[in-house]
Amino acid sequence: MTLCRLGVFVFFAALAIALLLPATVLATETPDVSNIVFTPGRTENELNFTWQTTRRGTVSEPGVQVALRSDMTDAGFPEDKSLTFTGKSAALVDGRTSHKATVSGLAPSTAYIYRLGAGQTGEWSDIYEFFTGNVEAYSALLIGDVQIGAKDINDDVAGWRDTLEKALLIAPNAAFILSAGDQVQTSSSQDEYDGFFSPAPMKNLPFVPTIGNHDNNELYSYHFNVPNENFKSGATAAGGNYYFTYGNSLFMVINSNSLNYWQHAAFIRDAARKHRDARWKIVMMHHSIYGPDIPRSATLHMRKNFGSIFDKYGIDAVLSGHDHIYVRTRFMLKEQVVQPLDDFPARSTPPAEIPTGAVIKPKGTLYIAAATSSGSKYYDPASQFFDYLAERASPYVPMFSQINITNTSFEIISYRTDNMSVADGFVMVKPSTESASGSVLVISIPVIAVLGASAAFILIRKPPHVVPM
Ligand SMILES: [Fe+2]
Numbered sequence: 001m002t003l004c005r006l007g008v009f010v011f012f013a014a015l016a017i018a019l020l021l022p023a024t025v026l027a028t029e030t031p032d033v034s035n036i037v038f039t040p041g042r043t044e045n046e047l048n049f050t051w052q053t054t055r056r057g058t059v060s061e062p063g064v065q066v067a068l069r070s071d072m073t074d075a076g077f078p079e080d081k082s083l084t085f086t087g088k089s090a091a092l093v094d095g096r097t098s099h100k101a102t103v104s105g106l107a108p109s110t111a112y113i114y115r116l117g118a119g120q121t122g123e124w125s126d127i128y129e130f131f132t133g134n135v136e137a138y139s140a141l142l143i144g145d146v147q148i149g150a151k152d153i154n155d156d157v158a159g160w161r162d163t164l165e166k167a168l169l170i171a172p173n174a175a176f177i178l179s180a181g182d183q184v185q186t187s188s189s190q191d192e193y194d195g196f197f198s199p200a201p202m203k204n205l206p207f208v209p210t211i212g213n214h215d216n217n218e219l220y221s222y223h224f225n226v227p228n229e230n231f232k233s234g235a236t237a238a239g240g241n242y243y244f245t246y247g248n249s250l251f252m253v254i255n256s257n258s259l260n261y262w263q264h265a266a267f268i269r270d271a272a273r274k275h276r277d278a279r280w281k282i283v284m285m286h287h288s289i290y291g292p293d294i295p296r297s298a299t300l301h302m303r304k305n306f307g308s309i310f311d312k313y314g315i316d317a318v319l320s321g322h323d324h325i326y327v328r329t330r331f332m333l334k335e336q337v338v339q340p341l342d343d344f345p346a347r348s349t350p351p352a353e354i355p356t357g358a359v360i361k362p363k364g365t366l367y368i369a370a371a372t373s374s375g376s377k378y379y380d381p382a383s384q385f386f387d388y389l390a391e392r393a394s395p396y397v398p399m400f401s402q403i404n405i406t407n408t409s410f411e412i413i414s415y416r417t418d419n420m421s422v423a424d425g426f427v428m429v430k431p432s433t434e435s436a437s438g439s440v441l442v443i444s445i446p447v448i449a450v451l452g453a454s455a456a457f458i459l460i461r462k463p464p465h466v467v468p469m
Contacts, residue, residue: 032118033125035197038103040176040206040244040251041227044135047103047206048225049087051116051125052096062089062099062117069111069129077115077127090222094190098222106132128203131173135247138175140208141167142401142412144321144370147214149185149192150377157195159374159398164201166417167400175246176205178403180321180370181212181286187238188217197223211238211255212286212322226253233267234258243271248407250278254285254306261305265312272313279407279430281315288320288369290329292381292392307335310365316428317366317410324379326371326399326414328391328424331364337387338364358409358427366428368412371399391424399423 035052049064067082087101099117106112110132116125143163148156168174184192209215209224220238227244234241234255241264243252252271254264272281289303310318311333331338367388372378375398385392393399393414401414401424408431414424 032123033116035098035193035223036116036125036128036203037197037207037223038130039208039224039226040246041102041104042244044108044132044246045104045106046227047106047130048100048227049103049114049116050098050100050223050225052092052098052222053117053119054096062087062101064101064103064114064116065124066103066112066114069113072113072127077113077124087225092190092222096190100225102225108132109134130204130206133173133175135175137404137406138247139171139173140176140178140403140405141171141174142178142180142319142368142370142403143167143373144180144399145182145212145324145372145377146179146196146374147182147185147212147372147376148196148374149189151375153192153195156374156376157198159376160196161199163373163398163400163417164199166415166420167402168201168205170415170420171402174205174402176208178208178251178284178319179210180284180319181210182214182321183209183212185214185376187215188219190219193219193223208251208253208284210253210284210286210321211236211257213257216257228271230267233263234260241267243267245275245278247405248279249405250275250281252281252283254283256285256287256302256306259302259305261309264306265309268309268313268315280317280405280410281313282317282319283310283315284319286320287322288327288367289318290327290332290367290386290388291323291369292325292327292389292394293323294382294384303335307332307365314363315365316361317368319368319370321370323369323381324372324377324394325369325381326391326393326423327367327369327389328412328414328426329367329388330390331362331366332388333364338362357425358429361410361428361430366410366426368401370401371395373398373400390426393423395423 032053033051034054038047038049041048063084063086065082065084067078071078071081085101085103087099090098092098111129113127113129115127118125146160150156183196186192211220216236216238218237226242229240229242231240236255236257239255241254243250250271252268287302289299289306291299378394378396381392381394395416397416397418399414399416401412404411409427409429411427413422416423
């Protein structure tokens, strides 16, 4: 058996074992809670919870109870050793109530359990668990355009669940899930949200949402509780821009349904100024400005205006979706390719801290567009290949990416979920002895070259691409 085949065998064996294990519901108390999700808080010490109750009546104190996992006993939730964090509630149109609360004071690398206010005082949800990670070196998952309901709610949820389970086998300690937007197909559909939040892993790690064009409705705002939200910046009916820090990284999430570039620029400027020490500045927004297709005038407009903001504030990476086709660009600055990979001279003695195949980050920004992570909708890219493209893939199977971040390196590894082969891999580094946008540029063989098999499914097919709206 070759190493490759052995790896695939081990993966699917692990998947089978994982599916046989008990779900992460630790104890059942009251079933009247749904649409549970939590986002990162302002820092790694906080989490922002959102959940719904469907029983009519009021929740006198919408709250999250949190305790150490190690204090859980056969007697159930250790209430006497827990902390309760209260928040606020809002009635929804169909008899449901939306609740939000922030948990603070979390320690790193710790296992916690939690439960949510389920109705009247003293009634609680099932008990779930989450883990806080090591912020010095962490992994995140990047997913795109789950878009539940684009094809069929049940089929789309099955695809979404499958992707999540496989992604968490690859990155079981992922710090959070980055979603590049279009969580649902119909922005006003509670049924689609019910499906979107139904996979069990959604209750076990933070989720970072982005407002896609399909999400742009007030209903979105009742499902997510995001940190540092700025309702004067990029605001639409669904919400505004927001940001958070996690260890060495500053994540700024843009609502690209708003094209008020002045507001977006001010938002990024203010967040970046408050966190000058951030090693990595990462933007996530739904619409890609460097996509797989011949750009429409609207895309060119966004490329010019968003691009100049990212140039000005030294954004390292922009994570997007919308096109349902995977794209990784070369480094872009002033709408030009800077240091194409082919031009990097080989370096025979790289510093020890630089992984094999890594690129020392030049000035400029790396753009990633995630493919669909549910398989609800696929597209073909244009037949033309553009200078800015380093990789483009539309394998017609769900994909996800693992992003690994340390103080010196940013790695992205992208997988197709049918056979768990690696579709793309890339590492950029900022050596600690050089500035964040160092001028020493180098590289050896990019990871993608090692993963040449992935080229087999790079589709070069008929244009044009109909942008999903
Ligand atoms: Fe979209």
